[in-house]
Amino acid sequence: MSDTSSEPRRTVGVRDVAVLAGVSRQTVSRVLNDHPEVAVETRERVLAAMTELGYRMNNAARALGTRRSRTLGVLATDALHYGPSRSIAALEASAREVGYWLSAAFADAGDADSVVAAVDHLVMQGVEGVVVVAPHAHTLDALDELRIGVPIVTLHAADRGARGLSVDQAAGARLAVAALADAGHTRIAHLAGPADWLEAESRTQGFADELAARGLAAGAVFEGDWTAGSGYAAVDAVRSSGVTAVFAANDQMALGLLGGLHEAGLSVPGDISVVGFDDTPDAAYYWPKLTTVRQDFSELARRAVAAVLADSAGASASDLAPVAPVLVTRDSVAPPR
Numbered sequence: 001m002s003d004t005s006s007e008p009r010r011t012v013g014v015r016d017v018a019v020l021a022g023v024s025r026q027t028v029s030r031v032l033n034d035h036p037e038v039a040v041e042t043r044e045r046v047l048a049a050m051t052e053l054g055y056r057m058n059n060a061a062r063a064l065g066t067r068r069s070r071t072l073g074v075l076a077t078d079a080l081h082y083g084p085s086r087s088i089a090a091l092e093a094s095a096r097e098v099g100y101w102l103s104a105a106f107a108d109a110g111d112a113d114s115v116v117a118a119v120d121h122l123v124m125q126g127v128e129g130v131v132v133v134a135p136h137a138h139t140l141d142a143l144d145e146l147r148i149g150v151p152i153v154t155l156h157a158a159d160r161g162a163r164g165l166s167v168d169q170a171a172g173a174r175l176a177v178a179a180l181a182d183a184g185h186t187r188i189a190h191l192a193g194p195a196d197w198l199e200a201e202s203r204t205q206g207f208a209d210e211l212a213a214r215g216l217a218a219g220a221v222f223e224g225d226w227t228a229g230s231g232y233a234a235v236d237a238v239r240s241s242g243v244t245a246v247f248a249a250n251d252q253m254a255l256g257l258l259g260g261l262h263e264a265g266l267s268v269p270g271d272i273s274v275v276g277f278d279d280t281p282d283a284a285y286y287w288p289k290l291t292t293v294r295q296d297f298s299e300l301a302r303r304a305v306a307a308v309l310a311d312s313a314g315a316s317a318s319d320l321a322p323v324a325p326v327l328v329t330r331d332s333v334a335p336p337r
Contacts, residue, residue: 012053021049071101072308073122073130073150077109077139081226082250082278083199083295087133087155090301098305103127109134112142123148129308131155135197151311153304156199163311165304165320169199172293172325173206174213176247176275179291179327181214184335185245185273189220191234191257193249203249203277219243224253231256235264244272244336251276251283251292258286258332269334279328289330299323 014032018025023046030038031046038046049055072095078084092102103125105118115134122130129151134140140154154164180188190207193200204221211219220241224230231253238246238257248254254276261268268274268288276283279294300323307320 012055016053017046017049017055020053021046069126069128070099071103071125071127072305073119073125073127074102074104074133075107075115075118075122075130076104076133077107077115078135079106079133082252082280083156083297084133084135086295086297087301090297091131091133091304093298094301094305097302098309100128100305100309107134107139109136109139112138115139115142119143119148123150128312129153131304131308135199137196137198151308153307153311155300155304163307163320165300165307166199166202166322167295167297167300167325168322169202169325170206170209171322172277172295173203173247173249174210175325175327176277176293177207177210179275179329179333180245180247180273181210181216183245183273183333186216186336187219187243188216188245188247189222189238189241189243191231191238191246191248191253192221192223193226193253195223200249207247224249226250226252228252228256228259231258232260235260238272239264239266245333246272246274248274248276251278251280251286251290254290254292254332255282255286258288258290262287269332270337273333273336275333283328284330286332288332291330291332292328294326294328296323296326 014025014028018028023042027038027042028046031043074088074091076084076088079088088104095102103122105121107118108114119130127150132143132152132154135156143152152163156166177188188211190204192204208218220243222234222237224234231248234257246257248257254274257274258268261272266272276290276292279292283290283292303320
């Protein structure tokens with residue numbers, strides 16, 4: 001007997017399933033498309049033949065016949081950062097809960113051609129809709145002129161159009177500033193995220209709005225890049241500014257800031273209070289345990305999936321309101337000395 005283990009296997013097609021099941025190719029197609037007028041016994045025979053032959057139908061091919069691939073696309077940039085990565089994971093879980101799969105494509109945030117190519121790739125896969133997890137304005141600019149024939153919903157960009165969803169970033173920043181002001185701080189600085197991130201812009205605006213609402217002087221703003229290293233690098237600027245409290249735009253920058261302040265011989269919260277943003281899993285184990293603002297990525301993803309599916313079905317999405325953030329109080333805030 002010859003060894004055929006290395007020979008390529010021929011792709012199993014509808015005709016093979018039809019022959020084994022003893023039905024027409026049209027009947028196999030009806031089973032694949034969940035046609036109601038197929039006898040139960042016939043359907044079971046076709047499904048058994050598919051299982052025996054190892055038949056798998058391509059999602060794009062299914063979509064051509066039914067317009068239902070049961071797959072949603074995700075376009076993402078900067079997926080290594082906490083917010084985008086958690087959003088993608090939450091979208092996958094939310095899609096799975098309603099019987100959908102997720103197909104992801106990643107693009108270079110600064111390359112419009114890369115963004116368009118990623119969307120084209122998803123559409124070619126037969127997705128029923130696309131959720132964009134792209135926190136930069138220029139990424140969304142590249143999508144504005146596209147007409148792809150499936151619904152698009154953007155995360156983290158609610159102010160960019162009717163089909164945008166986000167956690168209320170400005171409200172979260174105001175919660176952080178309020179926690180510091182309520183503790184008695186009047187000189188508060190902001191360690192901001194990169195200026196080209198929509199979320200960083202909203203958090204900076206919320207920081208300024210809460211100070212103004214309380215009649216406090218405009219606070220110093222130092223720009224970081226979301227990393228702990230940039231928080232550490234900001235220590236000298238924070239110390240020289242004379243502030244007694246800092247709102248860091250994410251927990252990673254807060255972590256670096258805490259480390260640098262400790263190295264400089266300053267106590268947190270004794271000398272300087274610090275509030276972060278995100279409530280990452282590690283935030284409860286910082287020294288001191290970090291007071292921060294929690295984002296509900298699961299709720300954000302649930303609303304995004306519901307909005308895409310509603311659009312795909314021609315219905316109006318019922319819940320596009322911003323998701324409310326929550327302040328998580330721990331040990332990094334105290335009254336100023």
